[in-house]
Amino acid sequence: MPRSSELRTYYKKRDFSKTKEPRGQKHKGAGHRFVIHEHHATRLHFDLRLEAEGVLKSWAVPKGPSMNPHDKHLAVMVEDHPIEYGRFEGAIPEGEYGAGEVRIWDKGTYEEIGDPLVDQIRAGKITILLHGKKLNGEFHMVEMHGRAEDEGKRNWLLFKHKDEYADEDWTMKPILDYGSRSQAPQQKKKKETQKNALKRLLKASKSRTRRTA
Numbered sequence: 001m002p003r004s005s006e007l008r009t010y011y012k013k014r015d016f017s018k019t020k021e022p023r024g025q026k027h028k029g030a031g032h033r034f035v036i037h038e039h040h041a042t043r044l045h046f047d048l049r050l051e052a053e054g055v056l057k058s059w060a061v062p063k064g065p066s067m068n069p070h071d072k073h074l075a076v077m078v079e080d081h082p083i084e085y086g087r088f089e090g091a092i093p094e095g096e097y098g099a100g101e102v103r104i105w106d107k108g109t110y111e112e113i114g115d116p117l118v119d120q121i122r123a124g125k126i127t128i129l130l131h132g133k134k135l136n137g138e139f140h141m142v143e144m145h146g147r148a149e150d151e152g153k154r155n156w157l158l159f160k161h162k163d164e165y166a167d168e169d170w171t172m173k174p175i176l177d178y179g180s181r182s183q184a185p186q187q188k189k190k191k192e193t194q195k196n197a198l199k200r201l202l203k204a205s206k207s208r209t210r211r212t213a
């Protein structure tokens with residue numbers, strides 16, 4: 001984890017001739033956007049991104065955020081992403097870093113409670129107020145001690161503060177109907193609706209003439 005916000009690692013991990021992810025650049029200004037990406041990579045996870053120092057500070061959250069204050073979910077800090085990434089949705093091609101579908105699961109703005117976000121990150125303790133469509137109210141992030149599995153990555157716990165927005169019955173609902181890229185065909189089949197089955201049959205009959213085997 002570099003000490004100051006920068007995009008070097010972000011660029012190093014990606015081939016922009018292959019992926020449609022934005023190259024972007026470090027910005028000036030002090031915006032306070034937040035984005036949660038739903039990312040169907042090898043494993044489904046959610047990426048929490050908070051704007052600070054002209055970039056998006058980013059965490060991969062395997063189970064995603066929760067409005068239930070009893071859920072304390074692992075959040076692995078990853079490389080800073082450009083502000084432009086906040087608008088990105090689509091498929092990262094097979095063979096590229098993070099290959100799989102990406103959707104914006106939620107977005108909005110955040111407020112720091114206390115020190116500026118970068119100082120809170122440095123201190124390993126974050127309290128923010130989210131103003132999103134799905135996520136609202138106060139959230140905490142606390143850095144876990146001990147050596148991270150991957151050097152340069154820091155492990156945190158993300159959890160909802162008990163406030164008027166907290167919901168103990170809350171469940172995560174992904175936008176796309178499959179758990180991960182690798183499970184997609186199997187799960188899709190299971191959840192196939194009659195309408196989709198009909199579509200598939202029609203498509204199959206249309207392409208039958210083109211088939212050689």
Ligand code: MN
Nearest residue numbers: 039047060098
């Ligand atoms: Mn991701």
